[in-house]
Amino acid sequence: MMSIVSSRYDIARFGMERFSSSPRQADLMIVSGRLSHKMAAPMRQIYDQMLEPKWVIAMGACASSAGMFNNYAVLQGVDKIVPVDVYVPGCPPRPEALMEGIVRLHEAVNAGVPPAYQIRGVGE
Amino acid sequence: MAFEAVPGLVEPREALGETTLVVDPARLLEAAQHLRDEEGFNFLADIAAADYLGWGHHGVAGYIGTAGGRDINYPGSQGYAKRPDPKPKRFSVSYHLLELSDTPRRVRLQVWLDDGEPIPSVVGIWPTADWHEREAWDMMGIRIEGHPNMRRILMDDDWEGHPLRKDYPIGGEPVRFSEEEA
Amino acid sequence: MSVIERRKVVYEGTRIPTPIPTVLQPNPEEVPLEDLMRINFGPNHPSTHGVLRLVVDLNGEHVVGVSAVIGYLHTGFEKTMEQKTWWKAITYSPRIDYLSFQNNELVFVLATEKLLQLPIPRKATWMRMCMAELNRIHSHLVWLGTGALELGAISLFWYAFRERDLVLDLFEMVTGYRMHTRYFQVGGLAEDIPPGFYAEAWKFVERMPKAVDEYEALLTDNTIWRERTEGVGLLSADDAIALGQSGPMLRASGVNWDLRRNDPYLAYDQVDFDVPVYHEGDVFARYKVHMDEMRQSVRIVAQCLERLEAMQGEPWIADDRKVVLPPREELHTSMESLIHHFKIVTEGFRVPEGEVYQAIESPRGESGCYLVSDGGAKPWRVKFRAPSFAALEATATCMRDAAVADMIAIAASLDPVMGDVDR
Numbered sequence: 001m002m003s004i005v006s007s008r009y010d011i012a013r014f015g016m017e018r019f020s021s022s023p024r025q026a027d028l029m030i031v032s033g034r035l036s037h038k039m040a041a042p043m044r045q046i047y048d049q050m051l052e053p054k055w056v057i058a059m060g061a062c063a064s065s066a067g068m069f070n071n072y073a074v075l076q077g078v079d080k081i082v083p084v085d086v087y088v089p090g091c092p093p094r095p096e097a098l099m100e101g102i103v104r105l106h107e108a109v110n111a112g113v114p115p116a117y118q119i120r121g122v123g124e
Numbered sequence: 125m126a127f128e129a130v131p132g133l134v135e136p137r138e139a140l141g142e143t144t145l146v147v148d149p150a151r152l153l154e155a156a157q158h159l160r161d162e163e164g165f166n167f168l169a170d171i172a173a174a175d176y177l178g179w180g181h182h183g184v185a186g187y188i189g190t191a192g193g194r195d196i197n198y199p200g201s202q203g204y205a206k207r208p209d210p211k212p213k214r215f216s217v218s219y220h221l222l223e224l225s226d227t228p229r230r231v232r233l234q235v236w237l238d239d240g241e242p243i244p245s246v247v248g249i250w251p252t253a254d255w256h257e258r259e260a261w262d263m264m265g266i267r268i269e270g271h272p273n274m275r276r277i278l279m280d281d282d283w284e285g286h287p288l289r290k291d292y293p294i295g296g297e298p299v300r301f302s303e304e305e306a
Numbered sequence: 307m308s309v310i311e312r313r314k315v316v317y318e319g320t321r322i323p324t325p326i327p328t329v330l331q332p333n334p335e336e337v338p339l340e341d342l343m344r345i346n347f348g349p350n351h352p353s354t355h356g357v358l359r360l361v362v363d364l365n366g367e368h369v370v371g372v373s374a375v376i377g378y379l380h381t382g383f384e385k386t387m388e389q390k391t392w393w394k395a396i397t398y399s400p401r402i403d404y405l406s407f408q409n410n411e412l413v414f415v416l417a418t419e420k421l422l423q424l425p426i427p428r429k430a431t432w433m434r435m436c437m438a439e440l441n442r443i444h445s446h447l448v449w450l451g452t453g454a455l456e457l458g459a460i461s462l463f464w465y466a467f468r469e470r471d472l473v474l475d476l477f478e479m480v481t482g483y484r485m486h487t488r489y490f491q492v493g494g495l496a497e498d499i500p501p502g503f504y505a506e507a508w509k510f511v512e513r514m515p516k517a518v519d520e521y522e523a524l525l526t527d528n529t530i531w532r533e534r535t536e537g538v539g540l541l542s543a544d545d546a547i548a549l550g551q552s553g554p555m556l557r558a559s560g561v562n563w564d565l566r567r568n569d570p571y572l573a574y575d576q577v578d579f580d581v582p583v584y585h586e587g588d589v590f591a592r593y594k595v596h597m598d599e600m601r602q603s604v605r606i607v608a609q610c611l612e613r614l615e616a617m618q619g620e621p622w623i624a625d626d627r628k629v630v631l632p633p634r635e636e637l638h639t640s641m642e643s644l645i646h647h648f649k650i651v652t653e654g655f656r657v658p659e660g661e662v663y664q665a666i667e668s669p670r671g672e673s674g675c676y677l678v679s680d681g682g683a684k685p686w687r688v689k690f691r692a693p694s695f696a697a698l699e700a701t702a703t704c705m706r707d708a709a710v711a712d713m714i715a716i717a718a719s720l721d722p723v724m725g726d727v728d729r
Contacts, residue, residue, distance in 0.1 A: 036378060139660055172676040179686070246688045
């Protein structure tokens with residue numbers, strides 16, 4: 001994910017270079033990497049702090065489905081606690097893969113697809 | 125490397141170029157003090173706890189390879205099932221020590237414990253042991269006495285159980301068609 | 307002991323807090339406890355490296371109490387690796403310290419080979435060294451980019467990541483993957499080195515020292531950088547050793563200790579490089595150590611490339627068919643190769659009974675792997691000695707007399723990677 005901000009892969013072409021420091025000013029949450037059970041509660045808190053409309057990208061195999069870590073410590077997929085719009089596979093995903101995920105999300109939003117929490121009916 | 129002067133020494137073992145000093149848990153602090161002050165091992169690299177529950181229950185055929193070639197006369201090297209040597213107690217705690225000097229040496233200080241048997245904390249000797257001992261308690265349930273801040277470190281504060289023990293399940297989601305570990 | 311060069315007294319005595327060495331507690335005689343504000347710094351914070359949580363007590367702008375809470379990235383590597391065969395377990399090791407991935411693989415593979423007492427062809431040894439040093443450059447570049455970003459020197463992030471992408475291109479050329487390459491096998495390397503690698507690597511070797519000069523030109527004489535990093539986060543040599551620090555933390559405090567020089571593994575005793583040692587024990591000294599290490603790593607890579615070019619055509623993996631897969635052409639003609647292939651793939655090779663501790667100099671310090679084998683196809687116990695775990699134990703000592711802004715600089719200079727800390 002740090003590579004897409006760098007000058008070679010340049011996510012700024014798509015207007016996504018502003019990594020917000022505060023969840024209250026963010027639209028998109030990219031969950032990158034494995035999520036341990038201890039971190040699950042703070043992460044849900046951050047998701048709750050975001051204002052609607054909000055989208056979630058699960059980046060990587062470990063965020064999508066716990067990847068290779070089928071054990072006691074890792075949450076088996078972040079979609080167990082937050083509704084996910086785009087799953088980006090890979091371990092780790094290439095920068096191009098993550099950009100593809102973000103661009104597809106842009107296309108879906110432009111086409112009028114509602115955010116995942118509306119589709120899955122898990123509003124506030 | 126003469127280590128006869130270490131207090132509480134049960135046996136020194138040399139294998140694969142490494143020296144392991146097995147000491148009596150009751151005299152661990154004296155041994156640690158001796159190693160730091162008289163022998164000069166001022167750097168504690170790691171405290172590794174290991175659980176040997178179920179050790180040797182399956183016979184294994186060992187492949188013994190050396191730089192000179194396979195030793196076919198070594199027992200267990202040609203497919204004969206050989207059980208690994210039994211361990212004295214269930215848990216071992218190994219302190220990996222390093223002497224930071226012009227003639228560096230490494231040594232492993234090892235104690236053997238039963239479940240629930242406490243050992244003293246070496247935080248007073250090597251302050252870096254603080255977090256390593258907390259991890260040993262959190263992951264393996266090794267009772268350490270005299271630690272100033274004994275709390276869980278890697279798991280949640282209210283987690284139950286000690287995950288790295290052999291009788292703790294691996295957890296996660298069951299996967300279809302995966303073999304059951306014996 | 308000439309290893310600890312006492313050329314400068316950073317501070318007298320010890321500053322390790324008591325009674326808990328890793329928790330700084332406010333002194334009621336110096337600050338009134340009711341006036342303190344306890345805030346949470348993390349786990350989700352743009353400036354902590356990953357999911358580190360620091361609980362700090364603030365008296366205005368000054369930190370009077372700090373305690374690090376970790377475990378937010380605990381992945382259960384060690385227990386998971388016990389369930390997989392030795393070959394499959396190698397896949398888990400690079401993801402522990404995800405910025406110096408080759409080094410994690412290296413330590414696990416070296417430990418397994420030590421248990422097996424397997425001789426490695428020299429081409430594999432030199433290539434492993436080359437990849438480990440390229441990984442060191444990569445790790446230091448990421449450290450520099452993110453550290454400077456946190457301190458406000460934002461443009462350096464893009465300069466550092468420009469070269470980082472070059473290193474990742476080299477990895478992709480050799481192994482097919484940018485990160486977590488899984489290129490090191492028990493017995494050598496997974497594949498031969500592609501012929502186009504040498505030309506690209508030489509281009510990188512010529513470019514890198516100039517790039518490091520660029521970074522230094524931006525930062526080293528910069529007043530703001532010096533004000534924010536000099537005299538901040540002091541750690542003396544004795545305290546560093548007592549706290550189990552290693553790597554750049556130790557070398558910035560005046561201890562001339564580098565496992566590549568003092569306890570060589572692979573072929574480090576056959577290459578020429580210097581070990582940078584600085585004596586101020588502050589964040590600026592750690593920065594200088596990182597920059598000089600990048601230059602020295604480029605020197606080592608250049609020497610490895612020269613030797614590797616002369617070794618083209620040599621085997622890259624050991625010949626021992628009980629551990630290493632036979633080449634695929636042989637499977638059509640040789641019955642024994644077929645059986646070996648079958649046994650290694652289905653059951654896995656068996657490693658003789660024993661325990662071993664292997665340590666290497668990763669970019670963060672001494673990275674070690676303690677392996678216990680019961681003679682079977684799966685490891686019995688794997689324990690990784692994580693250098694970042696020990697580095698974070700020094701937060702309380704380094705953050706005495708720190709302001710909030712200094713806290714960020716110190717946390718960055720400790721170079722923690724949370725995957726390594728929590729495993």
